[in-house]
Amino acid sequence: MAACNVNSVYSAASVSAIVAQPKLQSRTSLSRYNPNPNPKFPNILLFSSRGVDLISRRSSRTPNFLVLGSSKAEPLRVMISGAPASGKGTQCELITQKYGLVHIAAGDLLRAEIAAGSENGRRAKECMEKGQLVPDEIVVMMVKERLSKPDSQEKGWLLDGYPRSSSQAIALKGYGFEPDIFILLDVPEGILVERVVGRRLDPVTGKIYHIKYSPPETEEIASRLTQRFDDTEEKVKLRLNTHNENVEAVLSIYEDITIKASHINGNVSKEDVFAQIDSALQNLLQQRKATSGSHAA
Numbered sequence: 001m002a003a004c005n006v007n008s009v010y011s012a013a014s015v016s017a018i019v020a021q022p023k024l025q026s027r028t029s030l031s032r033y034n035p036n037p038n039p040k041f042p043n044i045l046l047f048s049s050r051g052v053d054l055i056s057r058r059s060s061r062t063p064n065f066l067v068l069g070s071s072k073a074e075p076l077r078v079m080i081s082g083a084p085a086s087g088k089g090t091q092c093e094l095i096t097q098k099y100g101l102v103h104i105a106a107g108d109l110l111r112a113e114i115a116a117g118s119e120n121g122r123r124a125k126e127c128m129e130k131g132q133l134v135p136d137e138i139v140v141m142m143v144k145e146r147l148s149k150p151d152s153q154e155k156g157w158l159l160d161g162y163p164r165s166s167s168q169a170i171a172l173k174g175y176g177f178e179p180d181i182f183i184l185l186d187v188p189e190g191i192l193v194e195r196v197v198g199r200r201l202d203p204v205t206g207k208i209y210h211i212k213y214s215p216p217e218t219e220e221i222a223s224r225l226t227q228r229f230d231d232t233e234e235k236v237k238l239r240l241n242t243h244n245e246n247v248e249a250v251l252s253i254y255e256d257i258t259i260k261a262s263h264i265n266g267n268v269s270k271e272d273v274f275a276q277i278d279s280a281l282q283n284l285l286q287q288r289k290a291t292s293g294s295h296a297a
C-alpha cells in the first residue's frame with residue numbers, strides 16, 4: 001500500500017532521488033592501515049558487510065595469514081516490527097537495557113516533528129490521523145539522519161516501526177543501512193484493539209500504562225495520563241489494516257534474517273517474549289565470534 005497522499009506533495013521522483021544516492025557505510029577506513037611494507041607478498045583485503053579487514057601474507061609458501069587490523073567489535077543493528085500495540089515499546093526497552101543500543105522509533109520521530117509544529121509534522125499528522133503511512137519523503141530522511149548520528153553508529157541501533165514498506169527498506173539500503181536481524185512480534189489480532197484503546201502515557205515519566213492491565217500506581221499519576229490521538233478503536237483498526245497490507249512485503253526483503261517472537265495465544269508474558277528475542281541476539285553474537293575467530297585462524 002502506498003503512503004498517504006498529502007496535498008499531492010508525494011512524488012515517485014522524490015523517492016527515487018532518495019534511493020539513488022547510495023553511500024557505503026564502512027566503519028573501517030583503509031587509510032588507518034600502513035601500506036604494504038613488502039610488495040612481494042601482497043596484502044589481502046577481506047570485504048564483508050562488517051567493513052574491511054586487512055590480512056597480510058607472511059610468506060608466499062606457508063598459507064598462514066596474520067590479521068594486522070580488523071574493525072573493532074561491530075555494534076548490533078536490529079529492526080523490530082509488529083502490529084500496533086504488539087509490545088514493541090516494551091521489548092525495545094528490555095533490548096536497550098541489556099544491549100545498550102540506541103532506540104529509534106519512527107512513530108516517536110514523527111510525533112516530535114508534530115510537537116515542533118513543522119510543515120512536515122503537519123503533513124505527517126494528517127496521515128497518522130487516517131492510520132496511513134506517512135510519505136517516504138518525510139520518514140526516510142528522518143530515520144536516515146537519526147541512524148547516521150554518532151551514538152547510533154557507536155552503540156548500534158534498534159530501529160522500531162521502520163521500514164513499513166518495501167520502498168522504505170530499499171531506500172535505507174541505498175544509504176548503506178542494513179540490519180543484522182529483523183524481529184517480528186507476532187500477536188493475535190483479537191487482543192490488539194483492547195490493548196490500544198486502554199493504553200495511556202504518563203507525560204512526566206514517559207511510562208506506558210494500561211487502564212485495565214497495568215493501571216497507574218497513584219491517583220496523582222492517573223490524573224495526568226494522556227492518550228495518543230490515534231489510540232481510538234476506529235483508528236487502530238485502520239492502522240491494523242495498513243500493517244497487514246505491508247508486513248509481507250517488508251518480511252520478504254529480510255526473510256533470511258527474520259525471527260518471529262510469538263505471543264501464541266496472547267498469554268505469553270513480556271519476559272517470555274524477551275527470552276525469545278534475547279536468545280536470537282545471543283546466537284547472532286556467538287556466530288559473529290565464531291566468524292571472527294575463523295578469520296584470525
Ligand SMILES: Nc1ncnc2c1ncn2[C@@H]1O[C@H](COP(=O)(O)OP(=O)(O)O)[C@@H](O)[C@H]1O
Nearest residue numbers: 084085106107127128132133134139161162164
Ligand atoms: N515507518 C513509517 N512510515 C510511515 N509512517 C509511519 C512509520 N512509522 C510510523 N508511522 C506513522 O505513525 C503512526 C504511529 O506509529 P507508531 O507510533 O509506531 O504506532 P503503531 O504501534 O500504531 O504502529 C503510524 O500509524 C503511521 O501513520
